[in-house]
Amino acid sequence: xxxxxxxxxxxxxxxxxxxxxxxxxxxxxxxxxxxxxxxxxxxxxxxxxxxxxxxxxxxxxxxxxxxxxxxxxxxxxxxxxxxxxxxxxxxxxxxxxxxxxxxxxxxxxxxxxxxxxxxxxxxxxxxxxxxxxxxxxxxxxxxxxxxxxxxxxxxxxxxxxxxxxxxxxxxxxxxxxxxxxxxxxxxxxxxxxxxxxxxxxxxxxxxxxxxxxxxxxxxxxxxxxxxxxxxxxxxxxxxxxxxxxxxxxxxxxxxxxxxxxxxxxxxxxxxxxxxxxxxxxxxxxxxxxxxxxxxxxxxxxxxxxxxxxxxxxxxxxxxxxxxxxxxxxxxxxxxxxxxxxxxxxxxxxxxxxxxxxxxxxxxxxxxxxxxxxxxxxxxxxxxxxxxxxxxxxxxxxxxxxxxxxxxxxxxxxxxxxxxxxxxxxxxxxxxxxxxxxxxxxxxxxxxxxxxxxxxxxxxxxxxxxxxxxxxxxxxxxxxxxxxxxxxxxxxxxxxxxxxxxxxxxxxxxxxxxxxxxxxxxxxxxxxxxxxxxxxxx
Ligand code: N01
Numbered sequence: 001x002x003x004x005x006x007x008x009x010x011x012x013x014x015x016x017x018x019x020x021x022x023x024x025x026x027x028x029x030x031x032x033x034x035x036x037x038x039x040x041x042x043x044x045x046x047x048x049x050x051x052x053x054x055x056x057x058x059x060x061x062x063x064x065x066x067x068x069x070x071x072x073x074x075x076x077x078x079x080x081x082x083x084x085x086x087x088x089x090x091x092x093x094x095x096x097x098x099x100x101x102x103x104x105x106x107x108x109x110x111x112x113x114x115x116x117x118x119x120x121x122x123x124x125x126x127x128x129x130x131x132x133x134x135x136x137x138x139x140x141x142x143x144x145x146x147x148x149x150x151x152x153x154x155x156x157x158x159x160x161x162x163x164x165x166x167x168x169x170x171x172x173x174x175x176x177x178x179x180x181x182x183x184x185x186x187x188x189x190x191x192x193x194x195x196x197x198x199x200x201x202x203x204x205x206x207x208x209x210x211x212x213x214x215x216x217x218x219x220x221x222x223x224x225x226x227x228x229x230x231x232x233x234x235x236x237x238x239x240x241x242x243x244x245x246x247x248x249x250x251x252x253x254x255x256x257x258x259x260x261x262x263x264x265x266x267x268x269x270x271x272x273x274x275x276x277x278x279x280x281x282x283x284x285x286x287x288x289x290x291x292x293x294x295x296x297x298x299x300x301x302x303x304x305x306x307x308x309x310x311x312x313x314x315x316x317x318x319x320x321x322x323x324x325x326x327x328x329x330x331x332x333x334x335x336x337x338x339x340x341x342x343x344x345x346x347x348x349x350x351x352x353x354x355x356x357x358x359x360x361x362x363x364x365x366x367x368x369x370x371x372x373x374x375x376x377x378x379x380x381x382x383x384x385x386x387x388x389x390x391x392x393x394x395x396x397x398x399x400x401x402x403x404x405x406x407x408x409x410x411x412x413x414x415x416x417x418x419x420x421x422x423x424x425x426x427x428x429x430x431x432x433x434x435x436x437x438x439x440x441x442x443x444x445x446x447x448x449x450x451x452x453x454x455x456x457x458x459x460x461x462x463x464x465x466x467x468x469x470x471x472x473x474x475x476x477x478x479x480x481x482x483x484x485x486x487x488x489x490x491x492x493x494x495x496x497x498x499x500x501x502x503x504x505x506x507x508x509x510x511x512x513x514x515x516x517x518x519x520x521x522x523x524x525x526x527x528x529x530x531x532x533x534x535x536x537x
Contacts, residue, residue, distance in 0.1 A: 005029040006448070008121050010107050010133040010386070013041020013045035014138030015423040015439045017088060018062060018193050021095040022447040031129055032097070032137075033121070035106040039092045041139050043084045048162035048185060049172070051081035054213070054327040055434050056273060058226045059244050061087065063234045064440055070230065071225045077273070078215045078327070100457050109387035110134050115216060117459055119419065132451060136383060136422045143381035145496055146372045151352040151359075160187060160371040170369070172196040178358050178365060180350070181373030182208050183490075184326050189373060191330040191517060194340050201365050202335075203358060205345040206436040206488075207316040209297040210328040214272025241509025242278065243429075243437030246481070248509070250279040253289030256280070265296045284482050294320040311335075313344045322487035325470045326432070346391065378490040379426045379504045380406055390417035403493070404500040407472040409463030410517060410528055411506060412442065418460035418531075421446045426504035427475045431491075431512045441510065445517050457533040467527030480502040 005028075010036035023030045035046045053060050057074035071094065072087060079087070092098050106124040113120055126272040144163035146152070152159075160170065162185035177197040179190055182204045194200045197261055218226075226233075236245040250338045253261060267274035283291040298315050305311040314332060335338050349423045357367035380403050388396040408414055411428025412421055423442045425432040430438055453461060479485050484537040485503050488494040492501050506513055520526045 003031070003128075004118070004130045005031045006131065007031075007133040007135055008033060008119065008430065009131055009135045009137050011041060011137035011139060011142075012036075012039040012092075012103070013043070013087070013137060013139055013142075014062075014137065014436050015443065016041070016101075017097055018064070018091050018440060019096065019135055019137055019423060020097040020100045020445045023442050023450065024097070024100060026451055028445055028450060030100050031131070033105045033107050033123065033129075034101055034103040037103050038089070039098070039101070040085045040088045040319045041137075042142055042163070043081055043088060044184070044501040045112045045142075045144075045165070046163045047165040048160075048189045048373075049170075049196075049328075050188040050190075051162075051165075051185075052078050052188060052213070052215070053081075053084055054078065054184065054274065055244065057083075059233070059331065059434055060084070060436055062091060062436060062440065063230075063237060064444070066230060070227045073282065074218060076215055076217050092471075093181055097510070107386055109389070111387075111389045111393075112391060112420075114391065117418070123512045128249075133419045133421065135423065135446060136420075136484060138382040138386075140424055140435075140508050141376040141378050141490075143377040145375055145377045145381070147497060148375055149350060149353045151354055153200065154355045155353050155357070155370060156355045157357075157368045159372065161374070162186070163376060174198045174356075175368040176366060177201070177369045177371060178203060178367040179371040179373055180358075181375065182206065183373065184324060184374050185375070186373035187326050187328045188333045188370065188373075190340075191328070191334045193371065194334050194337060197369075198339065200334075200340045201343055201358070201367065202359075203314070203331065203343045203345055205348065206318065206323075207314045208326050209294065209301075209316050209320045210324070210326040210331050211269060211274075211276050211297070212272045213327040213329050215329060224496070237434070237437055239511050241433075242274075242512050243434035243510045244274070244277075244278075248482075248511075249278060251280045252280070252282045252286070252432075253280045253292050254286060261292065262296070266291065268298065273327060274325065277321045284319070286482060287319070287483065290319045290321075290483060301332050304336075304338045310342055312345075313342055316527050318487050319483040320485045320493070322482075324491070375490055375495055377496050377499070378431075379493070381424075381496070383422070388417070390414065390419070390420070392416075402500075403502070406502055406504055408467045409512075410443070410520065412490050412517070413461075413463045413528070414473050415465045415468045418462040420462070421449075427472060427506055429506050429510045429513050432505050432507065438510055441514050441517070445521065448521060452521070452525070453530075456530075457535065458530045459533045460531040461525060461528050463527055464529050467502040471527075475506050476503070478507045479505070482507060 009032040020032045057079040108124045111120045119130045144161045176199040178201040180203040233245045347360040351359045357365045408427045411425040493499040
């Protein structure tokens with residue numbers, strides 16, 4: 001007989017920690033199953049050199065509790081991976097949720113039992129659990145991806161993916177290191193790897209725009225000020241499109257006179273962080289606006305890179321900010337060092353990996369270590385890896401046609417999958433916001449929903465097909481009005497060979513989204529169908 005609880009939560013990252021706490025506090029029994037050996041989600045796994053958050057640390061945390069917020073002090077503007085992991089352990093201990101969590105436990109399948117109206121969850125370790133509700137907290141970027149390079153297994157040196165970095169130090173000293181990939185992980189790790197390694201070869205397919213992090217240690221006075229301003233900052237975060245205390249911009253790039261525009265961009269550049277990409281409202285809407293900002297950023301790369309034969313290969317020409325904006329510390333400057341070599345894969349694609357290194361169409365690069373900074377099967381990758389079966393045994397793979405037709409309602413629920421909720425699921429604002437703020441909104445909405453079901457004797461809840469189709473259509477229409485869909489990126493799924501192209505993020509802002517979700521709840525879960533318990537006379 002399987003262990004039964006009210007709710008099973010999959011994953012113990014930002015989502016799982018808060019969801020577990022919230023439901024337990026509301027009097028539900030909860031079991032949280034986590035594949036890794038501890039809490040943290042992606043912050044448990046992505047320990048690569050230089051791993052650091054690119055949201056300001058003082059906002060990249062839970063804001064539901066003033067007391068909790070004030071108990072923790074961040075050491076610097078952008079926290080490193082180990083500090084974020086310590087923070088998540090601190091929160092899990094403060095909320096005392098580890099007792100509801102089971103680590104080293106990988107959910108393999110979850111099957112809806114129509115007769116019993118409950119989920120049967122089976123783990124890779126052979127355990128079985130049943131639950132009335134199933135809640136995914138697996139995150140949007142938790143399945144790392146290594147492209148299918150021919151000969152990868154033959155490499156005799158060491159190789160690592162940035163998203164699954166070893167827990168013991170990797171000795172780079174005196175080594176020849178090849179890094180494939182120049183997304184956030186590559187851009188953060190390359191300068192740090194170059195400090196230690198004897199030779200660094202960067203295998204770049206697409207050059208990147210990047211804005212300085214301008215990281216720095218906080219003073220005690222600053223920390224006291226942040227805590228003092230917490231309630232005001234939270235109010236703005238909860239009502240902003242990004243979940244950050246940055247109001248919606250009303251400024252257009254093209255409509256701002258040149259002198260003023262450049263002054264705004266220079267100011268944002270000097271301040272660093274995510275200010276620049278939020279400085280105008282039309283950067284990802286109007287190609288002309290985008291080009292003006294893109295050219296400003298290309299100018300910065302030209303200033304930084306001193307080697308004239310290298311700089312031209314580092315200039316990006318995609319629409320700025322339609323790939324995830326990158327923050328860096330000394331990234332472009334790194335190419336001024338003689339032991340760092342840029343390999344332009346547009347000119348010499350990788351043919352295969354050999355036992356000695358990487359073979360491009362031009363030559364073989366002998367290496368001791370290969371770092372795959374090649375990203376994630378984002379948005380749907382982890383969900384589709386789980387064998388989740390809803391009504392009539394229909395699997396998520398079947399429903400979503402293996403990713404070719406992803407439809408959800410609010411990014412929170414799926415027709416045909418009763419009592420199943422996805423925190424930061426596809427078609428919610430998720431990764432185009434400050435993710436912890438988006439997570440809190442979902443967790444609180446799901447918790448309120450479960451309370452409603454309990455109070456109203458509702459046995460099952462699931463979106464209607466019509467609501468799902470309508471929501472998905474709306475998400476696509478909004479995305480098609482932007483430049484996001486015109487770029488190859490993990491946002492569109494085009495980073496994974498064979499994956500269907502789709503833009504699965506709700507783009508109208510967390511503020512509007514929050515209001516929509518509240519309206520759905522206030523109207524008795526509009527767009528959902530509810531099945532009530534039979535009340536015995
Ligand atoms: O992954 P990416 P990431 N041959 O997909 C290249 C979050 N994050 O791990 O651009 C050669 O962005 C690929 O090239 P191209 C953040 O949201 C946050 O860096 O597809 N190259 C690209 O350069 C981020 O956006 C933080 O042409 C290949 C790179 O690999 C997200 O995670 C830190 C290739 C992958 O870049 C993912 O970032 C780290 C191939 N076959 C991550 N396939 C912070 O908070 C792929 N590439 C700071």
